[in-house]
Amino acid sequence: LSVCGDLTCRRLASFQRLRAAVHYTAGCLCQGVAEEKGVQFSKQTIAAISEITFRQCGTDGCFLIICRHAKRSTVTSEDVKLLARRSSSLLKYITQKSEELASSNMEQKEKKKKKSSAAKGRRTSEEQEAPVTESEDSNMA
Template sequence: MEADEEEKLNHLQTLKAAIHFTVGRICEEVGAELGLTYHRKVIATLSEITCSQLEHYATDVEAFSNHARRTTVSTDDVKLLVRRNPQLAEHIKEMTDSMEETRKKKGKRGRKPKIKDPPEDNTEQTVIDD
């Protein structure tokens, strides 16, 4: 059990490091455009706020899917999550519409059509005895 907890902690630290790195890159890009520099403590604070907010989002979408008696989070759960942010809700709607169009063009992904049972051969076989 202890190894499992250690693995989860390691995974969480890896995710937080990736978020910190990404926030730092975004700050660099925005800073270059605006002629600003961001202190390391500001980047660390933004990273912590981002991680905290993502944990809340994950808890919320999980609760939405559980309430709908589903075990998988769907796009409807995400739409429900962002309903109070009109710009983000519109962006998510556009993305899901685009995904649906792509899915319709490709057909059902990864599924092979069901093969019906082969028709029974009703022809008689003649056995010749010598």
């Protein structure tokens, strides 16, 4: 085999090991769910779940490669929505959670702003009281 052919063989072997690892993990997860729920998963069902998972990871991996190519290091909620666009129910759920998170963040910012302005108000009144105390002391001397 040539160097190029050897590299292809190694990539294929690595790809097959990765696919086998996904299949094994899917099988373990299915077994855990089966024990918890009292159901059975057929070998075909486990194979289908692992294949779908493997393909989805490939799609998501391509997306991450595109993000890296664009020199982006942070994944935003919009990126996650873009990934979920193929599943309308998942997209709807992610959009709902994203809106809840944004609302919660706004509430926290408003609370911090109120605390900050209240603390500034207290500091200002304390600063105004301090010179009065000094002037009283100087008059007494």
